[in-house]
Amino acid sequence: MVHRVAVLARPGVIPFELSIPARIFGIARGGTGSRLYDVLTWATTPGTVRTEADFDVVVRHGPEALERADTVVVPASYQTTSISRHGALPDDLAAAFERIRPGTRLVSICTGAFALAAAGLLDGRPATTHWRSTDRFRELFPQVKLDADVLYTDDGDILTSAGVAAGIDLCLHILRRDHGSAVANRAARRCVVPPWRDGGQAQYVDLPVPEPAAPSTAEARNWALANLERPLTLRDLASRQAMSVRTFTRRFRQEVGVSPGQWLIQQRVDRARHLLEATDLAVDEVARRSGFGTSASMRQHLRATLGVSPSGYRRTFRS
Template sequence: MTSSGDTPEAATSADLFRNDGRHRVAVLVRDGVMPMELGLVHQLFRQARTATRGTPLYEVVTCTLEPGEVRTDADFPILVSAGPRTLAEADTVILPATHLPDATETEGRLPAALASALAQVRPGTRLASICTGAYVLAAAGLLDGRRATTHWHETERFRSLFPSVRLDPEVLYVDEGDVLTSAGEASGIDLCLHMIRCDHGAGVAAEVARRTVVPPHREGGQAQFIRRPVAEPSGTSTGRARAWALAHLGEPITLGALAAQESMSVRTFNRRFREETGQTPMQWLNGQRVERARELLESTEYTVDRVAAESGLGTATTLRQRLQATVGVSPRTYRVAYRGAAHAPDER
C-alpha cells in the first residue's frame, strides 16, 4: 500500500528513482545507522559501470521511515529526503543495521512504521541485510526456514528469537536467492560485490573492487570471525604468496611453492594462511581459479579448454564441475548470460 497523493511525501519527487533502466537499489536507514554500512553500499554499487562506455549500472537512493534528520552511531547525523515509498520502486532493498539498544526487532517484533514500510516492497524484489539488519528480515518472517547469517556476537540472541531461521554464524554472507544476509559491517562489502557479480559478472565486480581497493572476492562460506592467539607475532603475512599465486594461476602451484614465497615451512604457512583467510591455501587457490575462469568466459572467446588451462583448472571437465558447483550453470550458459549467444562457441 503506497502513500496517498495528498501526503507531504507524495508531493515531492526527491525520493523517486529516475527509472532510466538502471537497477534501482534502495537503502533503508533508521536512527542508529553506522555511516560505514551506508557508505559502502553507495560506494560499491555506484562504481559498477559497463566496460565499453562506462555507463552506471545502478542507481542508489537512501530512504528512511520519516524524511528528515537521521541519527547515526557516530557524533553526526545525516539528512535523508526520501521516504518509505521509495521501496515500492526498488529492484533491491538493503537494510543496514541500527545500533540503538531499544531497537524493537531485536525483541522479535517490528515497529509499526517499519512493518508498513516493508509492506511497500514489490513481490520479487531482492532484499539484503548487513550485520544485525538480519533482525528486521527475521522479524518480518522473511527468513523462516531459510539459511541466514548475522554478526557472530548475536548468535545466541538471534537463535532464541527466531528458531525457524537456519542461522549460520560462521560465514560472511548467505545467498538465498531473493533474500541475502551478511555478517558484521565489513562483510557487507563482500555481499555487495557478490550481488554485483551475480548481476553483471566477475569482470564488473573485479573492476569495482580494484577501484575501491578491496579484495575482489571472498566466498560467503569463509569464516567471519577467526580467533588469533595473543602470542602470535604480528609482523608476518601470507599476502606475498597470494599475490604471487594470482600472477601464476595458469601454472601448477603446490603448497610448498606458496610457503617458499614467504620463507615459511609448509606447516607454519598453512596455519597462518587459515588464520588470515579462513580457508586452506588450496581452497583459496581453487576459488581464485574459478573467478579467473569466469572473467575469461565473460571477456574472451577462448574455448572452454583454453579457459580451463589459462585459469589453472586444467581440463574442461574440471572447469564444468567447478563452475556448476559455484554458480549452477555450464560454461556455455554462463557465457551466454554475460556475452550473448553469438559469443558462446561449443564447449570444447
C-alpha cells in the same frame, strides 16, 4: 532500465554502512557510461534521522519508495539491533515491509539481518551477520541457516553480509552478478578496494591465543597465483614458506579463513570467470590456464560455486 535501490535509514544508523550502497551502486556504469542504478534512502518517517555518529541525516523518502524498489537494502543501526532484545519487528518497520513488491531483492548489511529475520524473511534461508552477534542471532532465529564464517551469503533474491566493510564485498558481488566482473572491477578501482577478498570473516574473529609475530603465508599465496595453471599441492605451498604441512595449514586458515584447498579453488574459479568473460579461448584452454586441468573438472567447480556451466556463464557475461 535503471535498477532502483532503496536503502533504509533507521534511528541510530551507522553512517559508514548507510553510505555503502549509494557509493558502490552509484558509481556503477555500463559500457556506454550509462548509469545502472538509481539509489535512494528512505525512512519509516521522512525527515531528520539520528545516526550513531555525532551528526544527523535528512531523509526525503518514506515507505512509499518500497513500492517502486527493485532491491531493498537494510544496513545496521542500533535501533535495528535492538530487535535482538525480543526478536520482534517494530510496528512501523513491519508496516513498511508490507509495501515491498513480490520478487524484490532483499539485502542486509551487518546486523541489518536481524530485521529481515524478525520479519520472517530469512526462515529456512542461509544468512550471516557480524561475528559478534551470531550467538544472539542463533538464539532468536533458530529457523535461519546462519553461516557465521562467510563474508556474505547469496540465496538468489535474499543476500546478507557480515559486519561493516563486508557490505562492500556484498555490493560488489551484486554488481558482478548483475553486470559481470568488468563493471564490478571498475567500481572497486574507483573505491580503491579489492574486487573481492579471500576467505571469510573467521579471519577477523578475536583469537583466544593471538600469534602477532607468526610468519605469514602471503609468499606462498602470491606464488600460487603466479603458477595457478600448475597442479599445485599442499606440500608445494608449505615448502614455499619452509613450514610443515600441518603448521602451514593451521597458519593459512588463521590468516585467510579457509583451508588452502578451498582458497585454491576460489582463485581458479575467479581466473576461469575472467577468461570466460574477457577472451574467446576454448573452454578446454580456459580450464588448463585456470589450473582445473580438464573442462569436466572446471564445469563441476563452476556449477558448485556459481550454479552455471562455463558456456552458460560466458553467454551471460561475455562483453
